[in-house]
Amino acid sequence: MDIRVQQQSLTAIATDLLVVPLPQGEQMGANVQALDAALGGVLQAQIARVKFTGKEGESLLLHTYGRLPSAMVLLFGVGNPVRAESETWRRAGGKIQKEARHQGASSLAWFVDNASEAVASLPIVAEGILLSSYGFDRYKSEKNGKLAVKTLTFAGPELRKTPALTAALDAVSKTVPGVLLARDLINEPASVSTPSYLAAQAVQIARQGKLKSEILKPQQLKAAKMSGLLAVAQGSIEEARFIKLLYKPSGKAKKKVALVGKGLTFDSGGLSLKPPKSMETMKLDMSGGATVLGVMQVLAQLKPQVQVTGYVPATENMPSGTAQRPGDIIRYRNGKTVEVLNADAEGRLILADALLAAVDEKPDVIIDLATLTGACVVALGGQIAGLFSNNDELAEALLRCGRETGEPLWRLPLVKEYKDDIKSSVADIKNTGSGNAGAIAAALFLQEFVGGVPWAHFDIAGPAFAEKDGPYISKGGVGFGVRTLVRYVMSL
Numbered sequence: 469m470d471i472r473v474q475q476q477s478l479t480a481i482a483t484d485l486l487v488v489p490l491p492q493g494e495q496m497g498a499n500v501q502a503l504d505a506a507l508g509g510v511l512q513a514q515i516a517r518v519k520f521t522g523k524e525g526e527s528l529l530l531h532t533y534g535r536l537p538s539a540m541v542l543l544f545g546v547g548n549p550v551r552a553e554s555e556t557w558r559r560a561g562g563k564i565q566k567e568a569r570h571q572g573a574s575s576l577a578w579f580v581d582n583a584s585e586a587v588a589s590l591p592i593v594a595e596g597i598l599l600s601s602y603g604f605d606r607y608k609s610e611k612n613g614k615l616a617v618k619t620l621t622f623a624g625p626e627l628r629k630t631p632a633l634t635a636a637l638d639a640v641s642k643t644v645p646g647v648l649l650a651r652d653l654i655n656e657p658a659s660v661s662t663p664s665y666l667a668a669q670a671v672q673i674a675r676q677g678k679l680k681s682e683i684l685k686p687q688q689l690k691a692a693k694m695s696g697l698l699a700v701a702q703g704s705i706e707e708a709r710f711i712k713l714l715y716k717p718s719g720k721a722k723k724k725v726a727l728v729g730k731g732l733t734f735d736s737g738g739l740s741l742k743p744p745k746s747m748e749t750m751k752l753d754m755s756g757g758a759t760v761l762g763v764m765q766v767l768a769q770l771k772p773q774v775q776v777t778g779y780v781p782a783t784e785n786m787p788s789g790t791a792q793r794p795g796d797i798i799r800y801r802n803g804k805t806v807e808v809l810n811a812d813a814e815g816r817l818i819l820a821d822a823l824l825a826a827v828d829e830k831p832d833v834i835i836d837l838a839t840l841t842g843a844c845v846v847a848l849g850g851q852i853a854g855l856f857s858n859n860d861e862l863a864e865a866l867l868r869c870g871r872e873t874g875e876p877l878w879r880l881p882l883v884k885e886y887k888d889d890i891k892s893s894v895a896d897i898k899n900t901g902s903g904n905a906g907a908i909a910a911a912l913f914l915q916e917f918v919g920g921v922p923w924a925h926f927d928i929a930g931p932a933f934a935e936k937d938g939p940y941i942s943k944g945g946v947g948f949g950v951r952t953l954v955r956y957v958m959s960l
């Protein structure tokens with residue numbers, strides 16, 4: 469999509485669908501009056517008839533029948549813009565994109581009334597438009613026949629194309645493709661999105677973005693003593709992969725960040741088999757890995773002055789004659805032993821190897837993302853990720869980024885006293901807790917492998933996969949965390 473910024477008056481804008489954002493209670497403002505005059509008074513009449521108030525999300529569509537250079541005008545309620553959060557603009561972007569598509573409009577303009585105060589919201593509107601344009605229809609015989617919006621113009625009488633605005637719009641255009649890449653990787657069925665497929669995608673991302681990539685196959689996994697990943701993979705015919713991508717800035721890096729993503733391409737539960745209903749969506753279990761790959765793709769283009777390494781341990785979790793058994797013990801490279809009491813608590817087993825690999829390289833920060841526990845979904849639902857951290861400053865920074873991107877995080881505690889719950893009678897620790905506070909038990913398990921490095925863990929089991937369409941998210945893979953992590957890295 470082509471994004472333009474133009475200085476133009478409301479009645480001069482020529483586009484298929486002209487969107488005029490309207491704060492609540494401003495139905496009689498100067499803009500509406502100008503439009504109304506051009507349209508011969510039908511606008512005010514229509515506003516009165518449908519009782520349009522400008523409440524957030526409310527909209528009113530009119531055809532201009534040649535009375536204006538734009539074919540259609542959409543009045544769009546934005547509520548109280550002073551109190552509006554970034555989500556207001558992102559949702560607006562999603563809604564108007566859908567309306568444009570519905571109306572067959574291939575060009576869309578967003579009117580910017582008072583340049584100075586409204587400018588900050590423009591990149592967010594663009595983000596909503598781009599995010600909502602996504603659909604996964606590769607396997608549909610009948611595609612959505614409606615064309616996508618090709619041009620987006622921000623126009624207003626006082627709008628200036630400043631370097632800051634251009635840069636912000638550019639960052640959005642580079643970030644959203646990373647989100648959509650993650651969505652694709654998640655939405656592909658597990659028969660396609662296998663560990664070797666993820667590795668091939670990572671290599672391609674590296675090639676395109678001039679990143680370094682390293683892929684470990686089973687032989688090399690053995691040599692590297694990735695015993696958790698191998699233990700989970702041993703029940704599957706699909707070979708495991710350990711994916712590593714490195715972005716190195718030119719010049720001295722300000723910080724070194726390690727990103728770790730769970731790449732469980734299908735979670736059947738292994739011998740601790742899941743019931744059929746719970747398995748239906750378990751292709752989602754590589755969402756953390758997909759997010760890390762998406763972030764790496766974006767960073768290759770945004771080029772922060774920060775070194776970032778992405779680690780994705782990738783495998784299936786399958787039941788078979790070669791699968792790991794409840795009661796088996798894994799010995800990790802750092803000497804720690806883990807009793808596997810539940811083969812379905814596999815995420816933490818493969819993440820442990822990745823965290824050890826990350827710690828080896830002495831990063832300033834480690835952030836992992838994983839669809840780790842059903843317990844986190846019970847606690848926070850489908851829209852909020854659990855955030856755990858051993859470092860308050862890091863947690864605060866991430867919470868702020870999550871608020872700004874509309875990817876909400878809620879901090880949960882690493883309760884020291886609950887460490888007793890993961891003690892094993894035969895090994896150092898076990899991979900299940902007491903049954904209570906399952907998300908915390910899983911996070912405490914991970915903490916055993918990060919040493920003293922400032923670390924944050926996102927349990928994205930809820931928000932990684934949408935159960936229904938939202939304003940700018942479609943049912944299925946969300947790419948949750950890509951925008952938050954990009955924002956975080958860019959803020960360092």
Ligand code: BES
Binds near residue numbers: 737753815841
């Ligand atoms: N991948 C699942 C967690 C999950 C559940 C993700 C629902 C998305 C939606 C994870 O591997 C798992 O099975 N966790 C178990 C852990 C338990 C056995 C300790 C769970 O949450 O039931």
Ligand code: MN
Binds near residue numbers: 813814
């Ligand atoms: Mn599982």
Ligand code: ZN
Binds near residue numbers: 753814815839
């Ligand atoms: Zn899992």
